[in-house]
Amino acid sequence: MVIQALKDQGVDTVFGYPGGAVLPIYDELFQQNEIRHILVRHEQGAVHAAEGYARSTGKPGVVIVTSGPGATNAVTGLTDALLDSIPIVVFTGQVPTFLIGSDAFQEADTVGITRPCTKHNWLVKDPDRLSGTIHEAFHVATTGRPGPVLVDIPKDVQFASGAYQKPAPEKSYYKPQVKGDREAITELVAAMETAKKPVFYTGGGVINSGPAASMLLRELVDATGFPITSTLMGLGAYPASGKNWLGMLGMHGLYEANMAMHDCDLMINIGARFDDRITGRVDAFSPRSLKAHIDIDPSSINKVIHVDIPIVGDVAHVLEDILTIWKSRGRKTNAEGVARWQAKIAEWRKVDCLRYKPSTGTIKPQYALERLEALTRDRDRYITTEVGQHQMWAAQFLNFEDPNRWMTSGGLGTMGYGFPASIGVQIAHPEALVINVAGEASWLMNMQELGTAAQFRLPVKQFILNNERLGMVRQWQELLHGERYSHSWSESLPDFVKLADAFGAKGILCSDPKDLDDAIMEMLNHDGPVVFDCLVEKHENCFPMIPSGKAHNEMLLGEADTQGVIDSTGAALV
Amino acid sequence: MSPLHIKKGATSHSAYNLRSTFSDVEERHTLAVLVENEPGVLARVIGLFSGRGYNIESLTVAEVDHTGHRSRITIVTTGTPQVIEQIKAQLGRIVTVHEVHDLTVEGRTVERELAMMKVNGQGDKRVEALRIAEIFRANVVDSTLSSFVFEITGAPDKIDAFADLMRPLGLAEMARTGVAALLRGD
CATH class of the missing domain: 3.40.50.970 (Thiamin diphosphate (ThDP)-binding fold, Pyr/PP domains)
Structure with a gap:
């Protein structure tokens, strides 16, 4: 039944490692040819491999591991996928229902352990609910802000035959908001029309929203001529060869990107979450800007940085609305201001923050x-x-x-x-x-x-x-x-x-x-x-660097800057 | 920039329900959380509070709709406005949470709690305990020659006041349900 549900979900590959409590599923896997099983060497590897699969395809990654140690070994991968919003569906075997709670061999409270490191998880005790739960798991993993989910299946439920249901996502009560509020979007467009020093700050949410989001982003950036920077997670959404590209921002981001963030008057955050590696010192973060934040997860808004224009919705949907409204209002920007802003950025670029001392003897x-x-x-x-x-x-x-x-x-x-x-x-x-x-x-x-x-x-x-x-x-x-x-x-x-x-x-x-x-x-x-x-060179340091407890305009650019810059409060910040 | 057109009671997109600046003042809020009644849902809610370092002053939970499998969790919590907004948004993220209502923001509420108190004592103290219980409209639900068990219902501060009076009169044990709350009016 598990395999049938996977096929109906369009799964062609699973990453996994067999064990006592998943033998019935592995037996089913053995007797079919549509789903390919990749045998890893450690369950953590299975989850990371599924993450790589998911991030490079946009499809959910699927993992099958056994109970107890199989499940606990998957925990790091689940947490990783949760923090990076990667859709993963993990199936764990569990001891039979009548042994749950008896400290049976290879028993662990898998749903208890993984509750804080999954978007949602289920323990399926009723065979009739197995297929429905699996379909719901795929729906939850891939809808809204994506994330890892886990389905824990006791061995007797794997053996049992229950009623099979076809996927029916419309029946799910999990329906996150994807369309942004039109009033807020209009407010953002109005701000874009007058901004003198705008910057796009994009993140993994653009990638997670799908290829259409990246295309819309490129259209918007190129049409407005606003500079754009991205978090580590969002690289590739806008091409590095694009003329408005500033490079990555953040702790080890580029000088021009961080300076632009600090000095801008309009910050348009698209699918990023003001992570501490990005913001540096929060109370000195981009002090003079109006901030807009587009995110599918309402809890990301105002979590770290107070924003003026919050827009809850899927990036692609919101970008489409921004483009439509901006065009219908006459494609206006403050061209003169933006040109001066781009000239300022060109000056920052001349700092050439990535330069390093070349060497002929060792590989830098x-x-x-x-x-x-x-x-x-x-x-x-x-x-x-x-x-x-x-x-x-x-x-x-x-x-x-x-x-x-x-x-x-x-x-x-x-x-x-x-x-x-x-x-x-x-x-x-x-x-x-x-x-x-x-x-x-x-x-x-x-x-x-x-x-x-x-x-x-x-x-x-x-x-x-x-x-x-x-x-x-x-x-x-x-x-x-x-x-x-x-x-x-x-x-x-x-x-x-x-x-x-x-x-x-x-x-x-x-x-x-x-x-x-x-x-x-x-x-x-x-x-x-x-x-x-x-x-390579053993003692090379990574620059530029915003030391902990410092603001975006207090970057270290090279070895000469490093003496005594971080005080004891910064040292505690990691 | 205008602070986000807050509509009173608009919790469906609670992210819009924001103050224009972050305040440091701690507020006390009563939240009503309607959840799917399934195993682990309470653990999810409690784990959220402990994992993210939020306060719980009281928490009550019971199924309120048997056919619809809905339970209602009433949480009294404290925090700065920013933290309260985060709590609501984080609760809203839980897949099995259907609705989050901030009763403190949405309107005037009626809050009630039930407590039982065992008071041991003889002679004048016993008489005095009974007299005060009458004033507070507490019921005697168990009695021996040397003890009473009082049942009292009311807002939390009424129960606090009653407990304070019972303490010198021989309060030995107390059980409280935590707050249940509803909005007034229709």
């Missing part, structure tokens, strides 16, 4: 990413990352032209996310070039998935910027903790080439900038999984 991580960008720019490319310095450098130095091409753990910051996510992306796009930009420490957290990549012959490229350090932790210790590098170096690292070899993958080692291009080409030309061990 920024240089490695510049070369990766140059050599892969024209390909059908998908990028995932782990979490840390490499992630920020990837966001700064790689250019994204389209949505759904950039998969990174933004909200939760999950080290170990990128490798399994790259597997999920490659499964969804077998012909595409899928690269996981990684740090050696993050990558080791889910390196067991090399087995999955080898088994399914997935040509995922693991581009590891190996500085033998927990680079971001080290950077913070340097700036905040008196250069006391407490446990932030990677001792006893494996030989990554031999490690790759042991799994039947290809390993490449590169330590000389002169060899880098050839080594990257070797990686790209190999038809199979590659572990690329790129030995």
Whole structure:
């Protein structure tokens, strides 16, 4: 019945790991050919792979794991998907209903444990309600603000045969608001017509709203000529080559983007949530601007930053209304003011905030990413990352032209996310070039998935910027903790080439900038999984940086700025 | 910019129900939350309050519509206006929550709570307890030669006042239901 429901939901791929409490479902899986099962090596990997699948396709990712440890191992992935609003449907096996509560073998209170880390979850005790619940789960995961859901199915319910229902989303009482309030939208359009220093601040909500939202965004930005910046989650919604593109904003965002946010007089937040990595010091955040906020989730509005024009609705719907109203009122902007604003931004651009000291002896991580960008720019490319310095450098130095091409753990910051996510992306796009930009420490957290990549012959490229350090932790210790590098170096690292070899993958080692291009080409030309061990400068810091407790216009641009800038209150802010 | 055209009682899009500036003043609000009566729904609501650090002064819950599987949770909470708005919006996000009403904002409410108090004592104190109970219209629901159990219904401050008077007269034990509330009028 579970498999039938999945088929009716259009599922073609599931990621999972079998165990005692899901054997009946696995038996059904075995006896059919429509749904492909990807066997991972750890349940956390299954959820991240499903996230990669979901983010690169816009379809929900599906996971099947067993009870107890299977379910608890999925918790990190569920939390990650919750914070980044990724639609995931996780099925967990459970001990039979008559054993629930008896501390049975591999029993855990799965719905209890996952209640705060799912959008919603269900324990199905009645076989007649199983199929209806599964359809409802897909509906909830993909409607409104997307998110992970979990369906816990006791083993006896899996064995039982109940009445099957076809999907009927119209019967669900879960119906979030998608159309924005017209009055508020008109108010925003009026503000757009007069603003002298407007800026679009976009986020993952544009990507989640679907490809139409990105197209409408591009139309609106190009028609108005307003500059646009994006959060880490929203990269690709507006093309990096677009003329109004400011680059990413936030803690490690670009100087011009953060300065524009600080000095603007109209901020139009589209599908972003004023995360603390974006705002810096809240009471000094963009002090002189009128703020509009478009979000599908009413709880995002006024959570962190007070906004003047809140618009609850789906990004694509609202953007369409904005365009219609703006056009019907005569396509007005304050052209003179905006031109002066763009000139000011051009001055900020000249600061060239991403510049770094080149080196001929060692590979600078920024240089490695510049070369990766140059050599892969024209390909059908998908990028995932782990979490840390490499992630920020990837966001700064790689250019994204389209949505759904950039998969990174933004909200939760999950080290170990990128490798399994790259597997999920490659499964969804077998012909595409899928690269996981990684740090050696993050990558080791889910390196067991090399087995999955080898088994399914997935040509995922693991581009590891190996500085033998927990680079971001080290950077913070340097700036905040008196250069006391407490446990932030990677001792006893494996030989990554031999490690790759042991799994039947290809390993490449590169330590000389002169060899880098050839080594990257070797990686790209190999038809199979590659572990690329790129030995980089060990003590490079990631700039620009807004230190904790500081405002957008108090950015550090390089090593010279770093002495004694963060006071003790900032140190507590992480 | 105009502060968002607040309509009194408009909770269907509570995000619009906002003050123009964030105030630091703590307010006490009574919320009525209509939920699907299914396992775990109370845990979701309580988990939201503990997980996000909101206050609960009192919470009552019972099924109010058996055929429609609806329960009504009445929550008394305190917080700054911003926090109260967040609480309502976060409650509204829960999939099994159908409606969130801020009774404090929507109009005048009638609030009632039931309490039972066991008062041990003999002689004058016992007589005095009974006399005060009559003034407060508390009922005696159990009696021995040395104790009473009083049942009292009223607004929370009336119950507080009664308890304060009973304390020197031998108040031994108390059970309170928490607040149930409805809007006045139709």
